[in-house]
Amino acid sequence: MLGIFLIGTLIISSLLFFNKNKWVNYSLVGLFVVILWIFGIYEYQHQNLTQFIFFKSDSLGLLLLLALCFIAAPVLFHAFRYIEAHNVDETPHSRGLFFAAMVLLIAACCAAYLSNHIAVTWFFVEITTLSASALIYHHRNIRALEGVWKYVFICAISITFIYIGILFLSLALKGAGVEDMSIDSIREHYDKLNLFWLKLSFLFIFTGFTAKLGLVPMYTAGIDAKDKAPAPAGALLASGLMNLGFIGIYRMYAVMAHTPLHSWANTVIVIAALLSVFVATVYMTRIKNIKRMFAYSGIEHMGLVMLGLAAGGIGVYAAILHIVLHTLIKPALFLQFNQVYWVFQSKSIYDVGNYFKYNKTGAIVVFLGFLSATGMPPSGLFISEFMIFQSLFQAHYILILLGVMLLLTMIIWGFGSNIFKLLFTPPISIDESKIPHISPWESLTQYILLATSVYLAYNPPAGFVTLIQDAVKLIQ
Amino acid sequence: MTDILLIALAMSLLYMSIANRLYTYLRILILQGIILFGATYLTLTNLNIINLLLIMLETIVFKAFAVPWFMNYIIKRNKITREAEPYLPNFVSLIIVTMIIVSAIILSSSIKDQNLDKTFFVVALSMLFTGLYMIVSRKKIITHVIGYLVIENGVFVLSLAVGNEMPMLVNLGIMLDIFASVLILGIFFNKIGDVINDPDVNILSHLKD
Numbered sequence: 001m002l003g004i005f006l007i008g009t010l011i012i013s014s015l016l017f018f019n020k021n022k023w024v025n026y027s028l029v030g031l032f033v034v035i036l037w038i039f040g041i042y043e044y045q046h047q048n049l050t051q052f053i054f055f056k057s058d059s060l061g062l063l064l065l066l067a068l069c070f071i072a073a074p075v076l077f078h079a080f081r082y083i084e085a086h087n088v089d090e091t092p093h094s095r096g097l098f099f100a101a102m103v104l105l106i107a108a109c110c111a112a113y114l115s116n117h118i119a120v121t122w123f124f125v126e127i128t129t130l131s132a133s134a135l136i137y138h139h140r141n142i143r144a145l146e147g148v149w150k151y152v153f154i155c156a157i158s159i160t161f162i163y164i165g166i167l168f169l170s171l172a173l174k175g176a177g178v179e180d181m182s183i184d185s186i187r188e189h190y191d192k193l194n195l196f197w198l199k200l201s202f203l204f205i206f207t208g209f210t211a212k213l214g215l216v217p218m219y220t221a222g223i224d225a226k227d228k229a230p231a232p233a234g235a236l237l238a239s240g241l242m243n244l245g246f247i248g249i250y251r252m253y254a255v256m257a258h259t260p261l262h263s264w265a266n267t268v269i270v271i272a273a274l275l276s277v278f279v280a281t282v283y284m285t286r287i288k289n290i291k292r293m294f295a296y297s298g299i300e301h302m303g304l305v306m307l308g309l310a311a312g313g314i315g316v317y318a319a320i321l322h323i324v325l326h327t328l329i330k331p332a333l334f335l336q337f338n339q340v341y342w343v344f345q346s347k348s349i350y351d352v353g354n355y356f357k358y359n360k361t362g363a364i365v366v367f368l369g370f371l372s373a374t375g376m377p378p379s380g381l382f383i384s385e386f387m388i389f390q391s392l393f394q395a396h397y398i399l400i401l402l403g404v405m406l407l408l409t410m411i412i413w414g415f416g417s418n419i420f421k422l423l424f425t426p427p428i429s430i431d432e433s434k435i436p437h438i439s440p441w442e443s444l445t446q447y448i449l450l451a452t453s454v455y456l457a458y459n460p461p462a463g464f465v466t467l468i469q470d471a472v473k474l475i476q
Numbered sequence: 477m478t479d480i481l482l483i484a485l486a487m488s489l490l491y492m493s494i495a496n497r498l499y500t501y502l503r504i505l506i507l508q509g510i511i512l513f514g515a516t517y518l519t520l521t522n523l524n525i526i527n528l529l530l531i532m533l534e535t536i537v538f539k540a541f542a543v544p545w546f547m548n549y550i551i552k553r554n555k556i557t558r559e560a561e562p563y564l565p566n567f568v569s570l571i572i573v574t575m576i577i578v579s580a581i582i583l584s585s586s587i588k589d590q591n592l593d594k595t596f597f598v599v600a601l602s603m604l605f606t607g608l609y610m611i612v613s614r615k616k617i618i619t620h621v622i623g624y625l626v627i628e629n630g631v632f633v634l635s636l637a638v639g640n641e642m643p644m645l646v647n648l649g650i651m652l653d654i655f656a657s658v659l660i661l662g663i664f665f666n667k668i669g670d671v672i673n674d675p676d677v678n679i680l681s682h683l684k685d
Contacts, residue, residue, distance in 0.1 A: 119645070122648070123648075123651070126651075126652075126655050130655075133659070143683065152659055153620065153624070156655075156656050156659070159652065159655075160624075160627055160652065163631060163648065163649065163652055164604070166645065166648070167631070167634050167635055167645060170641075171591060175589065179641075179642075194589060194591075197589070224683045228683070
């Protein structure tokens with residue numbers, strides 16, 4: 001099935017690239033969504049099935065795959081609205097390239113989730129960089145060029161770092177006499193690995209994947225990318241692509257967790273996570289660009305996820321739950337941003353205001369999205385954040401816990417003051433006659449995404465809980 | 477013989493740290509490409525002939541000729557000034573690069589592993605950090621790319637050290653090379669030249685908070 005999916009994706013994306021007809025284009029995108037869903041369901045029904053030697057549908061890969069399948073349809077629908085509704089300078093070629101890159105990005109993420117071989121994951125990370133850069137450069141202006149240049153350059157360095165990590169890992173395996181570099185084989189032989197090389201390898205692989213995950217030190221590329229990419233593409237970059245970084249780090253950490261280097265790895269992760277939350281706080285309290293604010297909120301959440309992972313215990317469960325819920329919530333905010341931009345024609349907080357007056361349904365989405373993203377009840381993230389704090393407490397990281405809580409309070413203040421300005425304060429100058437009418441139906445998918453996140457957190461289906469528990473077992 | 481080549485590679489880094497003109501950088505890149513070509517031939521003795529030929533072809537064609545030639549073309553086309561414009565004086569750069577190499581040697585002396593030839597490790601690590609240093613200490617975008625290419629050459633040296641046992645990793649390294657050359661140079665550097673005339677990082681520094 002994986003083979004059919006990948007070949008199907010390649011055919012669809014090349015047809016999208018060459019096709020000039022609008023309706024053929026949209027039918028192809030629809031066909032891709034159908035194939036993606038069939039693929040997701042098939043993999044769910046065939047858990048732990050090894051395919052093409054290098055791929056295995058394990059629980060963590062499946063969770064993230066299903067989350068991506070779930071958001072793919074709304075994202076592609078809003079991409080269609082984005083291209084159709086308010087962009088006069090779209091050409092058949094730019095539209096084709098946009099959707100081809102979108103399809104390729106989703107498929108590469110899916111394949112990377114299921115990959116059971118670190119080098120294969122690495123290969124698909126390269127593909128995501130390629131397709132993401134086409135999305136970021138969609139508008140072909142100098143600012144988009146700047147965004148894409150920074151993204152490509154930092155991602156190229158991060159990919160090189162991962163490659164160096166793989167080389168060191170091969171040295172660690174060489175000492176153990178292991179030839180097979182699949183994750184399962186590495187985990188089986190963890191007691192024979194050379195610890196010095198393993199340490200270096202983890203450091204490089206971790207640093208490399210932070211570019212995708214959005215952690216200090218390499219988070220910068222992702223911020224510019226999410227800002228300059230069209231909002232539907234930004235939604236994908238802020239969810240599916242960040243999860244790719246998470247799965248890379250998680251798989252490597254699962255090896256480290258069984259070796260004597262476990263507490264050292266925890267220290268590395270805690271430092272990166274704390275710095276990430278700190279950086280997010282600094283920017284979110286003074287930021288004036290709404291899209292970048294959403295992007296920095298992602299940095300904060302990834303910091304929390306990593307803290308949960310390092311704290312261990314219930315924190316690992318909470319980290320996985322948190323990342324799945326974040327995958328649902330962040331796209332809702334990014335997709336809603338499209339409508340905000342249609343109303344105000346600006347990303348700056350200085351130019352917006354009184355959104356409740358111009359688009360009621362959309363404003364409620366923004367408000368609920370804000371509650372969800374800051375982890376206030378009834379947000380699903382409230383549950384996972386609470387569990388992460390609990391695990392930090394149990395692991396005796398009391399000072400870290402206090403620091404993080406203080407930083408989160410400041411983030412809520414910064415995030416809230418911008419969102420309430422957007423929703424309630426009248427804008428300084430606005431020509432109301434130019435505001436387009438926005439159908440309430442355009443916000444339906446965002447409501448579904450937010451509602452699902454609440455449902456999954458408060459009343460998780462048994463299958464969902466089992467998948468998370470299986471993923472946790474890789475570490476504990 | 478391999479050791480001589482690797483030491484020459486490390487020496488080229490020192491020369492790079494005091495080089496003033498962009499063309500000197502390109503010449504050093506060509507030299508590094510040729511050295512890597514030789515080192516590949518001498519090191520990868522256990523590989524099958526087709527794979528070895530492919531790898532050697534890549535080093536000589538991509539690393540030694542195509543990429544430097546293309547950069548030369550870009551410098552001429554975009555009329556980039558020939559001065560490298562470092563933020564720090566050359567003497568300080570020389571000291572920093574020397575310190576990078578010395579620390580790599582000290583670090584490698586702490587490794588007790590029979591599986592790795594330490595010369596490879598020292599040279600690879602020095603190239604990696606010198607490349608990073610070049611990226612942060614030079615002003616022009618093109619020198620950033622040159623810094624990245626130095627990192628890549630360093631990584632290639634490291635992959636040679638494990639290449640006999642795991643040829644797949646060397647092939648992956650080649651993929652990385654082609655990926656970076658095509659993506660960074662081919663598409664975007666070309667585009668940057670189209671949009672702005674003097675590619676200098678100051679022009680690309682508007683995206684901030």
